[in-house]
Amino acid sequence: MELKEKLVSSFLAFENKGNIDLDSSVHALRLKAIHNFEKDGFPTKRDEEWKYTSLNPLLKYDFSLFPNAEKSVGFKNIEAYLINDIESYTLIFIDGVFSSFMSETTHEDCDVCVLSSALARPKYKMVIDNYLNTITNKNNSLSELNTAFVKEGAFINIPKNTIVPKPIQIINFSTGSEKEVLLQPRNLIVVGENSHVQIIERHQNLSKNTTLTNSVTEIFVHKRAIVDYYKIQNDTNESSLIDSTFISQKQQSVASVNTFSFGGKITRNNLEFYHEGEDITSNLNGISILNDKQHVDNHTLVNHKFPNCESHELYKGIYADKSVGVFNGKVIVQQDAQKTNAFQQNNSILIDDGATINSKPQLEIFADDVKCSHGCTIGQLDESALFYMQSRGIPKKEAKALLLYAFGNDVVEKIKIPQLKALISKLIAKKLNVQLGFEL
Amino acid sequence: MLEVKNLHANINGKEILKGINLEIKAGEVHAIMGPNGSGKSTLASVIAGKEDFEVTEGSVVLNGEDLSDFAPEVRAHKGVFLSFQYPIEIPGVTVTNFIKTAINETRKAKGMAELPAKEMLQLIREKADLLEIDRKFLSRSLNEGFSGGEKKRNEIFQMAMLEPQLAILDETDSGLDIDALKVVANGVNKLKSEKNAVLLITHYQRLLDYIVPDFVHVLYNGKIVKSGGKELAYELEEKGYDWLK
Numbered sequence: 001m002e003l004k005e006k007l008v009s010s011f012l013a014f015e016n017k018g019n020i021d022l023d024s025s026v027h028a029l030r031l032k033a034i035h036n037f038e039k040d041g042f043p044t045k046r047d048e049e050w051k052y053t054s055l056n057p058l059l060k061y062d063f064s065l066f067p068n069a070e071k072s073v074g075f076k077n078i079e080a081y082l083i084n085d086i087e088s089y090t091l092i093f094i095d096g097v098f099s100s101f102m103s104e105t106t107h108e109d110c111d112v113c114v115l116s117s118a119l120a121r122p123k124y125k126m127v128i129d130n131y132l133n134t135i136t137n138k139n140n141s142l143s144e145l146n147t148a149f150v151k152e153g154a155f156i157n158i159p160k161n162t163i164v165p166k167p168i169q170i171i172n173f174s175t176g177s178e179k180e181v182l183l184q185p186r187n188l189i190v191v192g193e194n195s196h197v198q199i200i201e202r203h204q205n206l207s208k209n210t211t212l213t214n215s216v217t218e219i220f221v222h223k224r225a226i227v228d229y230y231k232i233q234n235d236t237n238e239s240s241l242i243d244s245t246f247i248s249q250k251q252q253s254v255a256s257v258n259t260f261s262f263g264g265k266i267t268r269n270n271l272e273f274y275h276e277g278e279d280i281t282s283n284l285n286g287i288s289i290l291n292d293k294q295h296v297d298n299h300t301l302v303n304h305k306f307p308n309c310e311s312h313e314l315y316k317g318i319y320a321d322k323s324v325g326v327f328n329g330k331v332i333v334q335q336d337a338q339k340t341n342a343f344q345q346n347n348s349i350l351i352d353d354g355a356t357i358n359s360k361p362q363l364e365i366f367a368d369d370v371k372c373s374h375g376c377t378i379g380q381l382d383e384s385a386l387f388y389m390q391s392r393g394i395p396k397k398e399a400k401a402l403l404l405y406a407f408g409n410d411v412v413e414k415i416k417i418p419q420l421k422a423l424i425s426k427l428i429a430k431k432l433n434v435q436l437g438f439e440l
Numbered sequence: 441m442l443e444v445k446n447l448h449a450n451i452n453g454k455e456i457l458k459g460i461n462l463e464i465k466a467g468e469v470h471a472i473m474g475p476n477g478s479g480k481s482t483l484a485s486v487i488a489g490k491e492d493f494e495v496t497e498g499s500v501v502l503n504g505e506d507l508s509d510f511a512p513e514v515r516a517h518k519g520v521f522l523s524f525q526y527p528i529e530i531p532g533v534t535v536t537n538f539i540k541t542a543i544n545e546t547r548k549a550k551g552m553a554e555l556p557a558k559e560m561l562q563l564i565r566e567k568a569d570l571l572e573i574d575r576k577f578l579s580r581s582l583n584e585g586f587s588g589g590e591k592k593r594n595e596i597f598q599m600a601m602l603e604p605q606l607a608i609l610d611e612t613d614s615g616l617d618i619d620a621l622k623v624v625a626n627g628v629n630k631l632k633s634e635k636n637a638v639l640l641i642t643h644y645q646r647l648l649d650y651i652v653p654d655f656v657h658v659l660y661n662g663k664i665v666k667s668g669g670k671e672l673a674y675e676l677e678e679k680g681y682d683w684l685k
Contacts, residue, residue, distance in 0.1 A: 383492075388528040390512035391488050391521075392538075392598060393546040399513075402541065406532025406581075 003059045008038050010065050011148060022119055026150070029133050033147035040141035052326040052358040053268055053297040058212050058240050063182035065149075067095045073175055073206070075102055081173075081204045086419045087166040088200075091154045094173050096183045098152060110195075111157040112168055115186055118155040127157055131190055135218055135246040135274060143244045143270075146184045146216040153186035153217075156199070160192035160222070167198040167417055172215070174239070176207020187217040191225040193250075198417060202232040205239040217245040221253040223277070228416055229257045234427055235264040237292060244270040251277025251306075258414055259286040260424055261296040262431050272301040273311065275337075280309040287316045287411040289404075289431045290323035290355075297326035304337040304367075313344040316408050319355035329374070330362040337367050344374040349381060349407060401434035441466045441637050442487075442606055446498035449486045456482040458662035459498065464606070467634040471648055471673065472641050474659035475681045480641045481525060483659070484610045487639075488522035489515045502606065516542075517549040519605030523595040523612050530582040535594060536564060538582045539601050546602065567600040571627045588615030596627045603631070608639045613647035625650030645677040658684055 001009075011034045015027065042059060043050040073094050082090065089112045092102040098114045105113045111124075118124040133150070136143045154170045172185050191197055205211045221227050233241060241264055247255050261267055273282045288296045302311040317325040327346045348357040361374040381403055389399035408428060415421040444462040448455065456479045464470050474480050486493050487500050489512035500507045507515055530538065544554045555563070568578060571593050583591050592612050599607050609628070613621055628651050632638060640651060648656075648670060656672040657664045658681070665684050666672065 382528070385528045385530055387490050387512060388524060389530075389538075389542075391516055391524075392542040393513050393516035393549070393602065394542055395513045395545060396511065398541070398545060402533060403530070406530060409532040 003061070003063060004038075004041050006063075007065065007145065008034065014066070014149060025129055026119055026132070030148050030150060033133075033144045033150075036138065036144040037141050037148055040144070043141060049299065049328070052324075053266065053295065055266070058266060061180040061210055061212070063180045063212060064178040065182055067178045067181045073099075073173065077206060078102065078171070078173055078204075081171060081202060082169060083200065083419050083423055086417065089166060089168045091168065091170045092173070093152065093171070093185060095175055095177060095181065096152060096172070096185065110159060110162050110164055111155065112164075113155050115153045115155040115188055116151055118157075118188070119151070124155075124157070127190060128188075131218065131220055132188055133218070135220075135248045136216060136244070137246065137270070137272060140244055140270060142214055142242050143216050146186055146214050146244070149184050150186045154189070156187075156189040156197070158191045158195045158197055160194055162192065162195045164195070164197040167200055167420075170199065170201045172203045172213065174205045174207070174209075174211040174213075176205070176209035176211075178209070180210040181212070183211065183213045183215075185213065185215045187215070189217065189219040189227075191219070191221050191227055193223045193225060195222070196226040198228045198230075200230045200232065200417075200420060203235055203239070203241055205236045208236070208238055211235075211239045213239070213241045213243075215241065215243045217243070219245065219247045219255065221247065221249045221255045223250045224252045225250075226253070227255045229255070230415065230417075230420060231257070231259045231269070232424075233259065233261040233264055233267055233296075237263070237265050237294070239264050240266040242268045242270075246272050246274070247282070248274045248276055249280045249282065252279045253277070254281040254283070256283035256285070256414070258411070259298065260427070261286065261288040261290070261298075262427055264294060264296070267294075267296045269296075269298045269300075271299070272303070274303050275305045275309050278306045278308045280306070282309075282311040283414070284311070284313040285315070285411050285414050287408045288325055289318045289408070289428060290325065291320040291431075293322050293324075295324045295326075297328075299326070299328045301330045302332070302342065304331070304333045304340045304342060307336065307338045307340070309337065310341040311343070314411060315346045316411055317346075317348040317357060318351065318404050318408065319348065319357055320351040322352075322354040324355070325357040327357070327359045328362065329360070331364070331372065331374075333363075333365040333367050333370050333372060335366040338369045340367060340370040340372065342370070342372040346375070347377045347407070349379055349404065351381065398434055401429075401432040404432055405429070441503060442639075443501040444483075444487070444498070445501065447483075447486065447495065447500065448497035449482060450494045450496055451482070451492055455496070456493070456662055457486065460659075460662070460664060462657065462664065464637045464639060466605075466637055468655065469632070469638045469640065469651060469653045471653035471656045472639065472659050473643065473656060473673065473676055476643075478659045479662045480659050481610055484522055484608045484639075484641055487515075487608060488512055488520055513545070514549070516602070516604075517546050521599050521602055521604030521607045523592075523599060523607065523609045525611040525614065527583045527591040527595055529584045529586075531584050533582050534579050535582050536578045539564065539598055542598070543601060563601065567597055570600055570630060571597045572623050573597055589617060589620040592616055592624055593620065596624050600627060600631055603636075605636050606639065607631075607636065608641065610641045611643065612640070613642055613644065621647065622650060645673040648673045660684060
């Protein structure tokens with residue numbers, strides 16, 4: 001049976017399981033979503049938005065849709081993937097099931113807990129009704145698929161005037177308890193007026209088995225709130241990720257999403273920012289360092305609807321072997337969005353002849369008093385710079401790494417959590433297979 | 441120290457060096473002068489090991505060891521330093537981090553431990569003072585946005601840090617005003633000793649007023665056509681290169 005049919009036919013069973021007492025509105029959401037998915041199916045390369053990324057290599061697997069959680073996974077199996085040297089709230093999911101034992105949640109000043117419990121409790125009905133699935137892109141059939149099976153993920157609800165004292169780590173592990181697993185985590189994050197939160201998200205396969213994760217995150221950033229979101233994508237070559245993240249911002253808010261892609265088989269990041277007020281700042285940063293046949297597709301959208309807003313987008317990529325990068329950055333400046341400042345940059349280095357980057361800046365500007373720019377460079381390592389460094393005694397391998405390190409450094413510099421910055425620097429050094437005697 | 445024997449080198453099949461012979465002993469300063477396109481910078485690059493050039497004949501021997509098969513970094517470890525005519529900008533790497541890496545890689549190649557951070561810092565400060573380099577300058581990205589003079593001064597700063605046996609200064613005087621030239625020349629003179637040697641490559645006699653050479657060679661069309669003492673530089677300044685052709 002094809003994956004699409006399998007998913008559609010599993011839907012009823014999933015709905016009838018009813019192990020949680022859901023509000024009827026959630027059932028309605030799911031039902032509508034499965035119909036949409038059934039109608040549209042998985043995107044193909046004929047879709048303009050999927051021209052450079054084919055899901056075909058993934059759809060051939062016979063995924064287990066509701067894997068049993070591996071009970072034997074303990075803290076020792078996962079601690080390498082956590083940032084341990086900081087205080088943090090942690091939400092750990094094992095094969096899609098929340099592990100309360102290994103997590104640290106809170107309900108004190110804010111809610112850092114899980115969606116399944118929020119869906120089941122009348123206390124959160126208002127939040128769920130007001131926010132869940134309200135800003136997803138209904139043309140994104142994968143996001144619809146996720147909604148059809150919406151059940152578990154992070155639920156972060158921060159009231160106004162709250163600075164969350166420590167970062168929140170959301171980590172989804174797959175254990176390979178079954179040969180091929182499809183996971184569909186769903187995160188809902190609501191940040192109240194004047195509040196501030198830092199979130200780190202990671203997906204990690206602990207086995208050699210195949211995992212496909214179809215993740216959806218909705219983030220609501222209210223007036224003057226600040227959200228710093230970090231995505232660490234350094235999974236195994238058997239793991240693929242389709243991430244759709246939708247962000248709605250109210251006036252004077254600042255939202256930053258930083259995406260670090262170093263691993264995985266196929267990674268697709270759909271990142272969409274919607275402005276719902278003036279004086280908003282949106283920051284989109286990313287760095288991809290790929291080798292083998294890894295494929296990362298960053299598809300971003302910033303929709304400027306109101307005046308006096310800013311967006312800053314910087315994506316860098318280093319591609320070795322037969323790896324493939326895709327950058328599609330769409331910026332829409334609507335007619336009323338006067339005095340918009342929108343900047344976009346995509347710089348890529350191709351290290352090997354077999355590597356590919358498809359870069360597509362897309363600016364649609366309907367206002368006349370705006371500052372918008374985009375820059376796109378694709379190049380190779382500068383041979384004269386290498387000779388210069390070699391002539392000072394730095395071996396070619398280290399010289400290359402130093403140049404690449406320096407190339408990506410302005411993205412790393414944006415990280416506001418020092419321990420995370422150190423981790424990312426370490427991952428980059430590891431990926432480039434060098435040790436540098438200093439931190440840039 | 442350095443023996444260049446019958447050196448022939450091509451780039452893209454075009455012969456640039458057509459049989460260069462040159463011997464430099466420890467403690468000596470040699471100057472190579474010559475018109476544009478005579479092969480001066482090529483000679484410097486070939487000694488430093490730039491891979492774009494193909495050595496078709498002859499050899500470069502340092503302290504009895506043929507350098508021909510060595511990569512540029514290995515030559516650097518063995519004591520060759522090339523000050524670039526156009527130093528390369530490296531955004532994202534500070535002057536300090538760059539020189540630290542260069543020093544420690546060189547030490548590693550020699551089987552020595554890394555220089556402790558405190559000593560490194562001290563050394564950097566000492567050499568920066570010698571070249572009258574502002575401390576703030578050291579935390580800027582290497583050569584990025586530097587003026588011509590700052591770039592050259594920074595080259596000599598790196599030379600001071602690395603303490604090479606053979607320093608090749610490729611048109612270090614170009615782009616320098618007279619004050620900067622004095623600072624750079626003063627730095628080079630202070631670094632000179634009986635154990636090392638300097639090869640100056642220049643168009644003009646001006647630099648040679650400040651760094652006085654023991655020998656002057658005229659390079660023309662890929663060959664050394666005349667050698668002499670420092671008075672040859674004055675003669676060239678007066679008569680130009682035409683009389684040597």
